[in-house]
Amino acid sequence: MAGAPHPIGTNHPIGTNTRIRIARPSRDLAAAMRFHTEGLGLEVPWRTTEHPxxxxxxxxxxPPGGAWHLELTHAPEQPLEPAPTVDDLFVVYLGEPVADDLLSRLLAVGGTRVAAHNPYWDQHGVTVTDPDGYRLVLCSRTWSD
Incomplete structure (x- = not known):
């Protein structure tokens, strides 16, 4: 559409230099860290160690050097209970079948394999809930499939 504004404004279109951070509450940051690092293989570029x-x-x-991050928060004085629905998904496109060792690691660190709400994800991958109940889909397809 000619003349339409960029999504974030005239000088700041969402593009290759854009960085994305998705934030959500967690009951237990230590359990979440084990799931995402030991299970999924992500890195921790930041973690608070003090509790002001x-x-x-x-x-x-x-991911190492990635353009996106998942931010998990916990407010000890005013904790929020995570409230994910069956269609709140964090989808990782692997471009290959889900390796048994990846699934085993995720289950060993607090994940639970579940049937997907949308059968598409069961046809093309595996769905695992994290310790907070959010759903991770490991998709065997590539982003462009």
Missing amino acids: PGEHDLLIVG
Whole structure:
């Protein structure tokens, strides 16, 4: 559409230099860290180690050098209960079948394999809930399939 504004404004289109962070609450940051690092293989570029009164505890995980991060928060003084639905998905496109050792690691660190709400994901991968109940889909397809 000619003349339409960029999604974020005239000078800041979403593109290859854009960085994405998805934030959501967690019951237990240590359990979340095990799931995402030991299970999924992500790195921790940032984690709070002090607990200043009135501030959230914070865990950031993502792929090495990636353009996106998952931010998990916990507010000890005002904790939020995660409330994921069956269609709140974190999809990882592997471009190959899901390796048995990857699935085993995720289950060993608190994941639970579940049937997908949308059968498409069962046809093309595996769905695992994380310790907070959010769904991770390991998709055997590539992004462009």
